[in-house]
Amino acid sequence: MKKILLCLLILQASCSAKTQQQSFDITNYIAPKGWKKQTTESAMQFSKEDATTGGYxxxxxxxAIPANAGAKENFDAAWETVVKEMVKVSAAPEMQPSATEDGWQIQSGYAPFDNEGEKGLALLVTSTGYDKMVNLLVLTNTDVYEKEMTAFIESISFKKQTQTNNNSSTDKNKTPVSAAKKDGFAFSTTNFDDGWNSTVQEDWVEVTNGNIKVLLHYPRDETIFPADPEPLTNAVWNILVAPRYSTLKNYKTAYISTYNRPYLGMGYLTDNSSRKEVFVVLFRQGDTGWLEVIAPDKNxxxxxxxxxxxxxxxxxxxxxxxxxxVMPGYNKFAIAASDFTGSWSSDFxxxxxxxNVYTGNYAGMNMNQSNETFQFGAGNTYNWKFLxxxxxxGNAKFAQxxxxxxxxVLNNWQIKFSDIEGRPQTYHAQFSCIKGARVLKLLNAQSPGSGIYTVFGKQ
Structure with missing residues (x-):
């Protein structure tokens, strides 16, 4: 395995001329032949397994994600959030000599893992440069695939990057990201590919991009009631927006007359915490919930x-x-094995x-009810029930x-169950936040159907 670790430090840009080269995000690579490939919005995975020996x-x-710390600090953070969320390691990583290549500082280390008797080696490579960080994780229990793995690692290079000037006016105008609320789950921050970043807060999910901040307010009973657009928007503004601002100017409400009527309120205010003048828009349509956009000005x-x-x-x-x-879609956070405890259920x-269409007489009542429950236990075990x-x-049928x-947990956005109705099932998975809790959303990866996730709450 030492030979493999040394190869992790060789990220040669000369590989970019190879005709078989492919790319993922900012990383160029040559795919290992015969390996299973899976790609999600945040990661790409290659895997190979010998069913006879169990080697994999x-x-x-x-x-790549934003990186503000040094190379070693980024490695340490990735070890906590990437490695320890995937496998159980009891020892600190054995670090390898650092390296620098084309402006990238490379830190790598490894440690043995033991998950309920399943032993192997976890290797992490963290490349820091150009205000970015790229992580590569290898999990293996054999050296059989050493040659193929080494070839893949040696093929890696990074697309040419431009160093960000941290003193630029653009950075000065960026809205600072609030520290995420610790709520007992592994991930409280999501960095999306389009530049938006989400963090969990006490009363909302905060979404930022450049100098724009959007607060996805958690549902509150007193903000949802039947009323005409103006009195409803005024009431919600006074509950959700007004307490954090002063000196309101040019306030107005608006709506569009349609079957799914949108509500808007807007005005120029002074933020009580920063003392800066901002332009605020309050919005809701259908099931978006109330969201609050905070911009430095209307333009x-x-x-x-x-x-x-x-x-x-x-x-x-x-x-x-x-x-x-589309903003409510940023209330989305990754999963980790440690998040799956207790009972989660979904009811319909x-x-x-x-x-009777001819007589108008009552012809009875038809009902459809279902309950799906996951009970998670120690050692990544579960019990599943569907009723x-x-x-x-008076003549309803029952099935269970x-x-x-x-x-x-295959990656940050997928979970695999060994037996659901007699066969293994993989689900796309994510968390969304509400006040004081999270909801789990699952979608069968093999049969996504309409693409609508089933929502589970923790009991």
């Missing part, structure tokens, strides 16, 4: 969201709001009252299926 090797390449808002909110009228085109409507109820009741009232096994 998993190589995970993560997308900054227009540049980001591509419309002038002060020109919205009852007959405006709803398509103007499309860039606001649907009732139809039936009437369904459907049919006409159960299974048990072990789960594996």
């Amino acid at each position: 090797c998993i190589i995970t390449l993560l997308k 900054s808002f227009i540049q980001q969201f591509k419309f002038d909110p002060e020109t919205i009228q009852w007959n405006s085109e709803t398509d103007l709001l499309k860039h606001l409507l 109820t649907g009732i139809q009252q039936l009437y 369904a009741v459907n049919g006409m009232a 299926v159960k299974s048990a096994g072990k789960f594996t």
Whole structure:
């Protein structure tokens, strides 16, 4: 394994001329032949396994993320958030000599792991440069795949980067990101590929990009009630927005008359904490929840969201709001094995009252109810149960299926269960936040159907 570790330090740019070269994010590589490849929005993974011996090797390449610390500090942080969330390591990593290549500082180290008797070696390489950090994780329990793994590592190079000037006016205008709230889950920050960054806060998810900040407010009973647009928006503004600002100027409300009516409130205010004047837009449409956009001025808002909110009228085109409507999707956080404890369940109820189309007489009630539960235990074990009741009232049918096994977190956005209805199942997985809790969202990766995630709450 020592030979492998030395190869981790060789990230030669000369490989870029090879015709077989591919790229993932800012990393160039040559894919190992015959290995299984999986790609998500945040990582790419190659794996190979010998079913006879049980030997395996998993190589995970993560997308570049912002890096503000030194190379060793970045490695230490990645060891905590990448390695320790994937496997159980009891010893500190044995560090290898650092290296510098084309402006990238490379730190690498390894340690043995033992997951419920499954032993192997975890190797982490962290490359820091150009205000970015790239992590490569290798998990293996054999040296059988050493040659192929070495060839893959030697093929790696990085696309040419431009050093960011930390004293630039652009950086000075960036909205500072608030420290994430620690809520007992592994990941409280998400850095998206499009430049948006999300952090968990006490009363909202804070989403920032450049000089724009968006607060995705958690649901509150007193902010959802039947009312005309203006009194509803005024009431919610006074609850969610007004307490944190002063000297409100040019406040107005707006809406668009449509089946799924959007509500907007806006004005110029002074932020009580920074004492800076800002332009704030409060918005809700359908199930977006209330979101609050904070911009240094109206022009900054227009540049980001591509419309002038002060020109919205009852007959405006709803398509103007499309860039606001995607913001709730940033309430999204990665998973880790340590997050799966206790009981998580999802419930559904649907009732139809039936009437005869010719006579108008009541024809009975049809109901559909279901409950799906995961009970997670020690050692990555779980028990799964699905219960369904459907049919006409008084003659409903009942069905139930159960299974048990072990789960594996494949990467930050996927989890695999060893047995669901008699076969292994892999799910796309993510967390979203509400006040004081999180909800787990799962979507069958083999049969995604409509793409709608099933939502689970912790009991």
